[in-house]
Amino acid sequence: MLAVAAPSLVCASAQAPATAQRAGHQAVGYKIPTASGQHGGWIGSYQTSNGGPKVYCADPLKRGPSFAGGYSSPRLVSHWKRVSGKPVGPAALRRAGWILSAHGETESKKRAAAVDTAVHALMTRGAYGFGRSRSDQRLRATGHGREIKGLARQMLGASKRLSGPARLYVGATTVTDDGGVSAMVRLTSRRTGRPIAGAKVRVRLPGRPGSKLTKVTGNDGTAHVSFTVRNPGAYQVRAAARDLASSRVWVAEPHDRRAQRMLVAGRTEQVRAADTVTIKGHPQVSTMTSDFDVTPGTVFRDIVRVTGLEPGYHRTAVAELYGPARQRAQLRCDKQTVVRRVRFTVDGNGTYRTPPVKVHRPGRYTWLVRLPGDARNVGATHRCATRSETTLVRKRWYAPPTIDAGYTVSGRADAVPARAHRRAAWVEVPAARIVAGAALVGASHGTMDLPGDVDRLGWLDRSARPGDLIGSTVIAGHVSDRSDDPGAMWNLTDVHRGNRVRVHRGGETFTYRVFAKDRYSRSRALPHRAFATTGRHKIALISCTDRVRTSGGGFHYTDNIVVLARAVP
Secondary structure, three states: OEOEEOOOOEOOOOOOOOEEOOHHHOEEEEEEOOOOOOOOEEEEEEEEOOOOOEEEEOOOOOEOHHHOOOEOOOEEEOOOEOOOOOEOOHHHHHHHHHHHHHHOOOOOHHHHHHHHHHHHHHHOOHHHOOOOHHHHHHHHHHOOHHHHHHHHHHHHHHHHHHOOOEEEEEEEEEOOOOOEEEEEEEEEEOOOOOEOOOOEEEEEOOOOOOOEEEEEOOOOOEEEEEEEOOOOEEEEEEEEEEEEEOOOEEEEOEOOOOEOOEEEOOOEEEEEEEEEEEEOEOOEEEEEEOOOEEOOOOOEOEEEEEEOOOOOOOEEEEEEEEEEEOOHHHOOOOOOOEEEEEEEEEOOOEEEEOOOEOOOOOEEEEEEEEEOOEOOEOOEOOOOOOHHHEEEEOOOOOOOOEOOOOEOOOOOEOOOEEOOOOEEEEEEEHHHOEEEEEEEEOEEOOEEOEEOOOOOEEEEOOOOOOOOOEOEEEEEEOOEOOOOOEOOOOOHHHOOOOOEEEEEEOOEEEEEEEEEEEEEEOOOOOOHHHHOOOOEOEEEEEEEEEEEEOOOOOEEEEEEEEEEEEEOO
């Protein structure tokens, strides 16, 4: 049973001046005396004797609470009829409940009087309607009528916007790869969608038992929290907004039906919401090429090791081969340099071998593997052009051949002329007035085959192609014919550092700049650097020099001349 302790007052008032009163902490508001100063009314709240919630008069034309003979326990009502028997609409009932809940427990006399005024305006109406005669008389009797009326007007306006059940929304999003999570909570009126500001929302942090954060919603009804979850998995971000103003009306019925019903203040409600956020696993991918050094056209593949995947992964990964480049530091993994692309299936942690590939252009190549993400794992890749995943594609190493580009005293060629080949390139050395075609030639018994036509040059087929990124392109030719008439390389000795060499091949022109010119005795092997299959690309022009005539009228050459030129960027 609810006991209401109050002086022997009625909620109605006379028109005499008012005096503020709180009878033994039993009520918050103003006593409104009659003209004679006796049996006055009350505007404000009553306090239940057991220290429970504050209550407000619901029927100002009935007897006061001291005549009730006690009150029953508060009950929730969904319908309400005035003393006259007319029903109160659901919107007015909802708004009255919100005002009682949001403001009814106030300790301010003016605000308590404003609650009383606003609730009567919604539920009693008639002379007690807002701005009507009886209502204005009561307010004037307090001595603070204008201020109390302004507060009541604010409460009525807020109840129109915010009354009704509240809705709580939680949206959690992973914002960083290391498990950083940003959660937004939004509190609004379910009926109007208007934001509810100033409400406390408690958020339970996933992955941290017992950890909570309390935030207050801003003017837009939102609050934000950020936290980090270290372990992968699916977590629920739970939020609760408590002590929200309720839009339901609770009433205590008097034992004596002639007394007033009492409306209970301070009843609150809470709403809960949750959202699931997935902290994804962060797999690691490491790769190693199957072969670090291969010849053009040889197959090789990538060996891929995957760790850190969450269970249930099954996706198609992509391995791309990039290149070529002269040095590993020059490799770039972008769409302009990709030369091969293969796919393979990854169904969990382990080691995988990609399908094989082969390339023909010499240079350095590197692998890059991309692992797509799924619902439980982020995508993964690795650094471009690490040493372990880089393959050098180069022509097979060979020993420097002997190059005999002159004729003996007897008039017989020192080397067996090569079979006729179609011209593979055209060589120009303007400083030495050299313009000659070059045919692909091989080597027999350690000696480079040269065309029988001394006006043509030989391009050693095992050497680099003009325009390659690595290795030396070896082009050699006769200095003269058997009659000692000039051959294609007659003026090679006139070349100096800085002179240009141009090679035309397949519709392209490759330009080189001379950086070295040396002579070597024909009795010794030529230097390896002129025949390299790795290193910065260059061209080697080789012939004979230092002609010596014999006493019999013949001649021969004692040295080789080697001119080296680097490609011009």
